[in-house]
Amino acid sequence: MIRLDKFLCDAGLGTRTEVKQLIKKGLVQINNESVKKSDCKIDETRDVVVFQGKEIGYQKNVYIMLHKPAGVVCATEDAKERTVVEYCRGVARDLFPVGRLDKDTEGLLLLTNDGELSHALLSPKRHVVKKYEVHTKYPVSFEDAIALEEGVDIGDEIKTLPAKVIIKEAKILYLYITEGRFHQVKRMLQAVGNEVVYLKRLQMASLVLDEALEKEQWRYLTEEEISELKTYYLHKRLPVLKGKEAVIFDVDGSLVDSMWMWKKIDRDYLAKFDIPLPSNLQQEIEGMSFYQTACYFKEHFPIHQSVQDMMNTWNEMAFDKYKDEVMLKPGVLRLLKFCKEKGIKMGIATSNSRELMDVIAKAHGISEYISCIKTGSDITNGKPAPDIYLAVAVELQVEPSKCLVFEDIPAGIKAGKAANMEVCAVKDAYSMDSDREKHVLADYYLDDYRHLNLG
Numbered sequence: 001m002i003r004l005d006k007f008l009c010d011a012g013l014g015t016r017t018e019v020k021q022l023i024k025k026g027l028v029q030i031n032n033e034s035v036k037k038s039d040c041k042i043d044e045t046r047d048v049v050v051f052q053g054k055e056i057g058y059q060k061n062v063y064i065m066l067h068k069p070a071g072v073v074c075a076t077e078d079a080k081e082r083t084v085v086e087y088c089r090g091v092a093r094d095l096f097p098v099g100r101l102d103k104d105t106e107g108l109l110l111l112t113n114d115g116e117l118s119h120a121l122l123s124p125k126r127h128v129v130k131k132y133e134v135h136t137k138y139p140v141s142f143e144d145a146i147a148l149e150e151g152v153d154i155g156d157e158i159k160t161l162p163a164k165v166i167i168k169e170a171k172i173l174y175l176y177i178t179e180g181r182f183h184q185v186k187r188m189l190q191a192v193g194n195e196v197v198y199l200k201r202l203q204m205a206s207l208v209l210d211e212a213l214e215k216e217q218w219r220y221l222t223e224e225e226i227s228e229l230k231t232y233y234l235h236k237r238l239p240v241l242k243g244k245e246a247v248i249f250d251v252d253g254s255l256v257d258s259m260w261m262w263k264k265i266d267r268d269y270l271a272k273f274d275i276p277l278p279s280n281l282q283q284e285i286e287g288m289s290f291y292q293t294a295c296y297f298k299e300h301f302p303i304h305q306s307v308q309d310m311m312n313t314w315n316e317m318a319f320d321k322y323k324d325e326v327m328l329k330p331g332v333l334r335l336l337k338f339c340k341e342k343g344i345k346m347g348i349a350t351s352n353s354r355e356l357m358d359v360i361a362k363a364h365g366i367s368e369y370i371s372c373i374k375t376g377s378d379i380t381n382g383k384p385a386p387d388i389y390l391a392v393a394v395e396l397q398v399e400p401s402k403c404l405v406f407e408d409i410p411a412g413i414k415a416g417k418a419a420n421m422e423v424c425a426v427k428d429a430y431s432m433d434s435d436r437e438k439h440v441l442a443d444y445y446l447d448d449y450r451h452l453n454l455g
């Protein structure tokens with residue numbers, strides 16, 4: 001016999017406190033009866049526990065993190081080669097690697113006998129983030145990085161999906177991808193005329209390679225690591241619009257697919273002054289208002305334009321891109337229509353400028369859905385300060401606790417939380433490097449607006 005809250009924790013539905021809330025809300029049934037007591041005892045071998053219509057099985061599975069060395073193959077058996085499961089012989093029957101790394105690739109490998117979790121992590125639909133350290137034969141230019149991020153032709157029918165590149169040194173980069181095509185990283189680098197000379201996986205989903213593990217060493221995953229994997233990838237927690245009186249959207253990366261554009265504008269703008277783009281610029285200016293970003297540029301680069309002229313130039317550069325190239329994220333329009341139908345108010349809280357926001361709203365015909373727009377032009381205190389979200393709530397006349405925020409970067413998620421609102425993190429290729437932090441900070445996580453169940 002086992003306590004219900006422990007059972008649900010072990011099954012990965014959340015922390016003790018979180019599962020207690022779920023039980024209290026009456027979302028859990030035992031043998032078809034709703035229960036509201038966390039300490040009630042169940043027989044995990046017989047009782048049928050159901051959460052939101054899905055039966056929760058109790059299994060004591062094994063989860064292992066291996067620091068895979070080069071020279072072994074990702075298979076359970078091989079007639080000729082040494083396999084990764086040989087490191088963990090005798091630990092559990094039916095152990096298998098979750099996905100494949102090439103024989104010469106090193107780094108993080110998850111081994112388990114949990115077929116359901118493995119399936120969820122490998123499902124092409126889930127687009128689980130993988131982070132690689134890539135050493136290349138030739139230096140990676142900024143242009144190559146942009147090409148890799150936008151998607152390259154690797155000889156398959158379709159180009160690779162948007163990725164994220166951080167150039168660490170001339171011939172070392174971090175590459176974040178959400179697919180698992182055969183030899184994908186190697187073929188991506190080939191597509192830009194380069195060659196991979198060393199490849200190491202550092203992260204898969206929320207699981208990060210433990211640097212204390214030497215090559216060939218393994219350890220069991222901690223309770224927390226297991227719970228994170230299961231909570232994020234097995235039991236998806238999607239935001240509930242019921243009870244909400246307003247939804248508030250961040251714009252770039254949350255409402256529209258535009259994050260790619262700013263890197264290009266930054267590059268083209270600095271190029272006007274012969275200044276190369278520092279690889280950490282995006283991280284430095286994350287969450288800053290338009291004005292704060294211009295002040296940052298003024299302080300850090302030898303540019304003779306005034307802060308105001310700088311903002312005007314960026315506006316001009318962005319204007320056409322927003323009008324002609326930037327798209328709404330798939331499924332957004334359906335959500336806007338749904339909210340309108342249900343009387344849920346909609347607002348915008350963006351660090352972007354008022355002028356650009358007007359262009360976006362007009363280009364996509366979304367003005368009729370939005371009752372309040374606050375921009376970096378109205379609120380100088382940028383995210384993660386809660387000011388902009390609070391200002392939208394005041395204008396919409398909705399209590400912060402009845403607002404749901406859609407945000408794609410940690411600073412924005414923090415702003416929404418600091419405003420006492422529920423926040424749903426939105427997946428975006430350009431914030432993949434903070435995907436795990438987003439999961440931890442936000443109340444919910446959304447891969448794609450089309451996955452929202454609007455009934």
Ligand code: URA
Pocket residue numbers: 100101102103105182183184185186187199
């Ligand atoms: N991409 C590759 O090319 N090889 C790996 O092992 C993993 C991803």
